[in-house]
Amino acid sequence: MMQEILDLINENKFSQVRDKLTEMNVVDIAQILEELERDKVLIVFRILPKDISADVFSYISREQQAYIIESITDKEISNIVNELFLDDTIDFIEELPASVVKKVLKNTDKDKRNFINQILKYPENSAGSIMTIEFVDLKKEMTIKEALEHVRKTGVDKETIDTCYVIDGHRKLEGVISIRKLILSDEDELVKDVMHTNLIHINTLDDQETAADTFKKYDFLTMPVVDKEKRLVGIITIDDIVDIIEQENTEDFHKMAGMEPSEEEYLKTSPFKLAKHRIVWLLVLMVSATFTGNIIRRFEDVLQSVVILTSFIPMLMDTGGNAGSQSSTLIIRSLALGEVKLNDIFKVIRKELSVSILAGSVLSIVNFLRIYYLEGIAFNVSLTVSITLLFTVILAKLVGGILPILAKKIKVDPAIMASPLITTIVDASALILYFSVASWILNI
Amino acid sequence: MMQEILDLINENKFSQVRDKLTEMNVVDIAQILEELERDKVLIVFRILPKDISADVFSYISREQQAYIIESITDKEISNIVNELFLDDTIDFIEELPASVVKKVLKNTDKDKRNFINQILKYPENSAGSIMTIEFVDLKKEMTIKEALEHVRKTGVDKETIDTCYVIDGHRKLEGVISIRKLILSDEDELVKDVMHTNLIHINTLDDQETAADTFKKYDFLTMPVVDKEKRLVGIITIDDIVDIIEQENTEDFHKMAGMEPSEEEYLKTSPFKLAKHRIVWLLVLMVSATFTGNIIRRFEDVLQSVVILTSFIPMLMDTGGNAGSQSSTLIIRSLALGEVKLNDIFKVIRKELSVSILAGSVLSIVNFLRIYYLEGIAFNVSLTVSITLLFTVILAKLVGGILPILAKKIKVDPAIMASPLITTIVDASALILYFSVASWILNI
Structure with a gap:
């Protein structure tokens, strides 16, 4: 399908292209535009029917959006902006170069421009910055019939009509009613008798992550956003929340690998920026790995008298690091999903203690059998290594389990208490353990 | 609010409790039930109005569900099951003990039981296993007025009426139409003239992850599921997709920390199971860390002639491991989001090479300054360590960037090419590098 259309475009058969495209989903059309060379992009974009072209526009990349806006006439821009949903307009305005934004705002009608400016004022990542103001509002005194009539009259420009919002004269939110309820209710009933009044809403300045958590908790499709005076100012829809959930997950992945989180796509980020995001933690x-060096230097005589001990340092450090990051990852993720709370810390300690004794014992025994019988290492040395391994695993899992919770307690993002940091901490402790056990068992 | 109701329950003021609860969101009621002791759970559950109690039931924990089903009468079970949406019924049937399931199925009417059995046959994590069959179907010859009439008559039992599906006599999917379109269109128009015919659907046996990706790509709220003969058998709704997205993310987090993924909540999983999930990779x-030990033993003479070299092994290994896992995490995540494709491998190599030279040089220079000037380490040794560091970072980032893509190419989950594995691979290479550079610069 895709290839067929690309071929038609290259053969300049644009009326056939138009027919094919209008039957396709806008997301797929946007994908085709991404594949085209610049001169073709404009031609294809212009042959799209007006209502489709605005939709397609909201799905193409920022680069293409900027290029199209720079190339088309003011009248065409104005057509697109008027067809676009407000939240999509804001999405691209926030990320485009100033010159392009200016051209867009110049061709936006005054009302819409005011709304745009208003929403742009909300802090980044706040509920206000991701909401849309295109929702259906009803009055509670309306009958169902009047309400449906109102939906019919005003619904065409709204992002969603699936949920309608009942407000009073001061725009205070009084209730919500689903289109389903409107359709399935008797036409003579009053809105106020059918609407839901147990209202779960979010404030304009709340974090978008809070919004996402509330959506997940209640299985919402839309949620009202209110200002400080509890006036309804907008709604958030689930499609934006899905993006936010993925974005928050990506941030956690990045932080947990010791990087500054970034919203930019990897392939589109410059090496300088990528290096900058990674260098700080490295x-x-x-x-901080200097500690481990100092510990080794302090115990140099131990290592010199039993040289073979050195060769087990990497294995002990790696196993400790891996055991610790398993625990920290589980706890960080459980905290993010709300499955583990701050006051569960003692439950976590108890559980990690049991798990680490179980896992540590197995590792320790396997290791002993392997190095004593297979590699022929001296009994005392094998014992030293295996005992250290057991205690390193226990320590690593406790540190990995506790640190993320403590971080959250002091309002630091638990995600930074992940693998790289745990590894560094556990390494130092593992070495001290190792040398202490060695001095004790080997009498050095 | 929560505390207030818990107090009322403890004072046995159940009529007040009932009034309060009926005004609350079902998710919050479910949360209150979780906090109660068992004898109170049943009382409170029974005072809820019938339509609310089924909804609440779908949000409480599996343990509570099993307890309630075991304790209530057959008639009550039948009421709940008939009110529950089919996909919620299936969710809990899949996870409850057999005895409870038997009691539920015995009290389900025949039609519904047949549907349940049919859906239970789909493989776990397939699109079929998460779909619901409660959707509105229309015929293309209907007028909008007739269609709306049909929605009104049949909609009350459907999970969603936001999208309606147009099917022919053989249940083949012919089009979709949103309730919005139905409401905003002229009543005399025909469904076939208004419906969308560019149909994006999924097959019953497709993976749920594919379903989630399609939802994200097209910003869908619902999607039709068809069988091999293209007959419409069910729909998937976005609320289930949000859960799946989080579940897939959790799986990736677990795999990336070297654990078998688990859907169970951490605090509810036994230490044995937790240990089992972690022990294999450990x-x-x-x-495999034996390699590093062997390498050290092979170069024992190098270490003995310049003992100080030992003390930098942990730092080199840790920095290499961290640098590598930054790259692998970025690439694994980009692959999961579809931002990096298999044929981008050379772009990734080029980018990681630039980034690693940049980051590696900074680290190497800082390290040289620190150990030569601050710690007073000999010039040649400082040089050896710093040169090794640069090449270790380059190597680590290349390995971290390439391995996940290669894994995907041979259809292995890229997520296992994460931190623990990269660390182990990079450690061995870093040591070989270290000893080679040392032999060369220090002439050992």
Whole structure:
């Protein structure tokens, strides 16, 4: 299908292209535009029917959006902006170069421009910044018939009519009613008798992550956003929430690998920026690994008298690091999903203690059998390594389990208490353990 | 609010409790039930109005569901099951003990039981297993007025009426039409003239992850599920997709930390099960860390002639591991989001090469300055360590960038090419590099 259309475009058979495209989903049309060379992009974009072209516009990349806006006439811009939903307009305005934004705002009608400016004022990542103001509002005194009539009259420009909002004269939110309820109710009933009044809403300044958590908790499709005076100012829809959920997950993945989170796509980010995002933690961790060096230097005589001990340092450190990051990952994720709360810390300690004794014992025994019988390492040394391994695993899992919860307690993002940091902490402790056990068992 | 109701329950003021509860969201009522002791759970559950109690039932924990089903009468079970949406019924049937399931199925009417059995046959995590069959179907010859009439008559039992599906006599899917379109269109128009015919659907046996990706791509709220003969058998709704997205993310987090993924909540999982999920990778990685031990033993003479070299091993290994897992995490996540494709491998190599030279040089220079000037390490040794560091970072980032893509190419989940595995691979290479550079610069 895709290839067929690309071929038609290259053969300049545009009327056939138009017929094919109008039958396709706008997301797929946007994808085709991404594949085209610049001169073709404009031609194809212009042959799309007006209502489709605005929709397609909201799905193409920022680069293409900027290019199209720069190339088309003011009248065409005005057509697109008037067809676009407000939240999509804001999405691209926030990320485009100033010159392009200016051209867009110049061709937006005054009302819409005011709304845009108003929403742009909300802080980044706040509920206000992701809401749309295109919703259906009803009055509670309306009959169902009047309400449906109102939906019919005003619904065409709204982002969703699935949920309608009942407000009073001061725009205070009084109730919500689904289109389903409107359709299935008797036409003579009053809105106020059918609407839901147990209202779960979010404030304009709340974080978008809070909004996402509330959507997940209540299985919402839309949620009202109110200002400080509890006036309804907008709604958030689930499609934007799905994006936010993925964005928050990506941030956690990045932080947990010791990087500054970034919303930009990997392939579109410059090497300088990528390096900048990664270097800070690498530097911090490299410098803090100095501890391990100092510990080794302090116990140099131990290592010199039993040289073979050195060769087990990497295995002990790696296993400790891996055991610790398993625990920290589980706890960080459970905290993010709300499955583990701050006051569960003792339950976590108890559980990690049991798990680490179980896992540590198995590892320790397997390791002993392997190095004593297979590799022929001396009994005392094998014992030293295996005992250290057991305690390292226990320690690593406790540290991995506790640190993320403590971080959250002091309002630091638990995600930074992940693998890289745990590894560095556990390494130092593992070495001290190792040398202490060695001094004790080997009498050095 | 919560506390107030808990107090009322403890004072046995149940009529007040009932009034309060009926004004609340079902999710919050479910949360209150979780906090109660068992004898109170049943009382409170029974005072809820019938339509609310089924909804609440779908939000309480599996343990509570099993307890309630075991304790209530057959008639009450039958009421709940008939009020429940089919997909919620299936959700809990899949996870409850057999005895409870038997009691539920015995009290389900025949039609519904047949549907349940049919859906239970779809493989776990397939689109079929998460769909619901409660949707509105229309015929294309209907007028809008007739269609709306049909929605009104049949809509009350449907999970959603936001999208209606147009099917022919053989249940083949011919089009979709949103309730919005139905309401905003002229009543005399025909469904076939208004419906969308560019149909994006999924097959019953497709993976739920594919379903989630399609939802994200097209911003859908619902999607039709068809069988091999293209007959419409069910629909998937966005609320289930949001859960699946989070579940898939959790799986990735677990795999990336070297654990078998688990859907169970951490605090509800036994230590044995937790240990079992973690031990396999710990064992594999521990045994493969033998390499590093062997490398050290092979170069024992190098270490003995310049003892100080030992003390930098942890720092080199940690920094290499961290640098590598940054890259692998970025690439694994980009692959999961579809931002990096298999044929981008050379772009990734080029980018990681630039980034690693940038980041590696900074780290290397900082490290040289620190150990030569601050710690007073000999010039040649400082140089050895810093040069090794640069090449370790380059190597780590290349390995971290390439392995996940290669994994995907041979259809292995890229998520297992994460931190623990990369660390183990990079450690061995870093040591070989270290000793080679040392032999060269220090002439050992």
